[in-house]
Amino acid sequence: MAALVTANDTIVALSSGRPPAAIAVVRTSGPQAFAAAERIAGELPAARTAVLRRLADPANGSLIDQALIVRFDGPNSSTGEDIVEYQCHGGRATIDALINALIGEAGMRLAEPGEFTRRALANGRIDLTEAEGLADLLAAETELQRRSAMARAGGALRARLDDWRERLLALAARAEVAIDYADEEDGAEDVELRSAIRMLADDMALLVEAPRVEPLRDGIRVAVAGPPNAGKSSLVNALAQSEKAIVTPIAGTTRDVIEVPIAIAGTPFVLVDTAGLRESADVVENIGIGRARQEAEGSDMLIWLGSSHDAPNHRELIQVVAKSDLGVSEALGLPVSAITGQGLDQLTVELLRRASAMLPRGDELALDRRQHDLLSEAQAALCRAGELDDAVLIAEELRVARLAIDRISGRAGVEDLLDTLFGRFCLGK
Numbered sequence: 001m002a003a004l005v006t007a008n009d010t011i012v013a014l015s016s017g018r019p020p021a022a023i024a025v026v027r028t029s030g031p032q033a034f035a036a037a038e039r040i041a042g043e044l045p046a047a048r049t050a051v052l053r054r055l056a057d058p059a060n061g062s063l064i065d066q067a068l069i070v071r072f073d074g075p076n077s078s079t080g081e082d083i084v085e086y087q088c089h090g091g092r093a094t095i096d097a098l099i100n101a102l103i104g105e106a107g108m109r110l111a112e113p114g115e116f117t118r119r120a121l122a123n124g125r126i127d128l129t130e131a132e133g134l135a136d137l138l139a140a141e142t143e144l145q146r147r148s149a150m151a152r153a154g155g156a157l158r159a160r161l162d163d164w165r166e167r168l169l170a171l172a173a174r175a176e177v178a179i180d181y182a183d184e185e186d187g188a189e190d191v192e193l194r195s196a197i198r199m200l201a202d203d204m205a206l207l208v209e210a211p212r213v214e215p216l217r218d219g220i221r222v223a224v225a226g227p228p229n230a231g232k233s234s235l236v237n238a239l240a241q242s243e244k245a246i247v248t249p250i251a252g253t254t255r256d257v258i259e260v261p262i263a264i265a266g267t268p269f270v271l272v273d274t275a276g277l278r279e280s281a282d283v284v285e286n287i288g289i290g291r292a293r294q295e296a297e298g299s300d301m302l303i304w305l306g307s308s309h310d311a312p313n314h315r316e317l318i319q320v321v322a323k324s325d326l327g328v329s330e331a332l333g334l335p336v337s338a339i340t341g342q343g344l345d346q347l348t349v350e351l352l353r354r355a356s357a358m359l360p361r362g363d364e365l366a367l368d369r370r371q372h373d374l375l376s377e378a379q380a381a382l383c384r385a386g387e388l389d390d391a392v393l394i395a396e397e398l399r400v401a402r403l404a405i406d407r408i409s410g411r412a413g414v415e416d417l418l419d420t421l422f423g424r425f426c427l428g429k
């Protein structure tokens with residue numbers, strides 16, 4: 001893998017949570033990590049053995065703290081570099097004193113967010129899919145999010161990609177042989193090669209079609225839409241069990257799109273309250289209505305409170321008949337009442353039922369959009385290759401597929417992506 005960062009600097013950061021706390025973990029990684037630790041803590045312990053040491057500031061000899069220190073030797077460390085971890089007392093002043101002493105040493109500086117992980121990636125300790133999984137793991141708030149992120153952070157996707165890459169290289173080698181012996185017409189070998197290519201394409205197709213990470217990461221977007229005064233905001237509040245949206249008897253109360261994140265049984269949803277759809281002369285309301293239409297079409301699910309004749313086209317449309325306590329005139333749809341609570345349980349069950357088809361199950365592998373698009377590219381190239389006769393063209397499609405796989409794992413062409421990714425990390429990770 002290409003070197004992505006020049007690691008002449010040794011980086012320092014508080015890797016544990018916000019102080020004060022019982023214990024803080026300060027990490028250093030880079031070529032000066034051991035030398036700095038020796039000056040502050042004295043002789044270093046054997047690798048991967050925690051020892052208690054007095055920490056003193058080399059600048060003036062004053063005692064900073066008594067702390068456990070652990071040393072990890074590169075390249076077999078989490079970053080691939082020499083690492084020293086300090087587990088000191090977790091008071092603000094203690095942490096500051098230690099960090100100041102560390103960055104006072106030659107070649108040492110504060111780390112940027114995600115920089116430890118970035119170095120792990122640059123040194124091939126993890127691949128891009130594991131770094132992305134780690135970012136999701138740090139952000140996970142529900143149990144479902146945690147398990148899915150764990151699978152990716154733990155290298156399940158990396159292993160799959162590595163396997164595919166090996167197979168692609170082997171197929172490419174066979175295609176090269178076919179090019180060299182093109183004149184000697186060995187039809188049997190061609191048929192075998194093409195069927196091996198199609199098998200690989202089928203393997204990839206399974207993951208291309210699997211549920212995606214985004215609805216799990218960001219919550220499944222459920223638009224609540226319909227005519228003015230249909231009871232949309234009341235329904236959102238009832239589902240969220242909290243008065244998030246303004247409710248009045250005045251038609252046209254809601255103008256902006258209001259997002260209310262909720263978790264139902266560990267599944268993340270974002271309820272989206274919208275402006276009532278109607279012809280309006282009001283400029284502001286019209287903007288809101290435009291946004292409401294966009295949400296109604298673009299959301300993962302749509303709860304529709306209007307007449308079924310006016311319902312927008314949506315794959316996941318849930319037709320409800322609101323204000324059922326006032327009597328249900330139209331038999332089509334699920335009767336719900338924000339006032340009595342009728343139908344709310346059935347509605348939640350329906351949301352969960354549809355959600356389960358959109359979400360990766362447990363630790364089932366799932367891709368995000370970028371990974372999905374690249375894997376589709378690879379798979380499409382293999383499908384084309386499986387139909388070709390000319391070994392030169394087959395070899396070219398195999399190369400296209402391998403490049404796409406390499407971009408998923410970060411072996412090729414991802415520099416533009418790294419800043420965005422590591423911006424999501426906390427300091428010290």
Ligand SMILES: Nc1nc2c(ncn2[C@@H]2O[C@H](COP(=O)(O)OP(=O)(O)OP(=O)(O)O)[C@@H](O)[C@H]2O)c(=O)[nH]1
Nearest residue numbers: 228229230231232233234249252253254276323338
């Ligand atoms: N009886 C009854 N009244 C309801 C129910 N839900 C809402 N209402 C009333 O209907 C009126 C409109 O409710 P909202 O929730 O503001 O309706 P909306 O669809 O968000 O309205 P806009 O944002 O203006 O489009 C309010 O007076 C609510 O109290 C219900 O289930 N039963």
Ligand SMILES: [K+]
Nearest residue numbers: 229248250253
């Ligand atoms: K209203």
Ligand SMILES: [Mg+2]
Nearest residue numbers: 232233253254
């Ligand atoms: Mg409203």
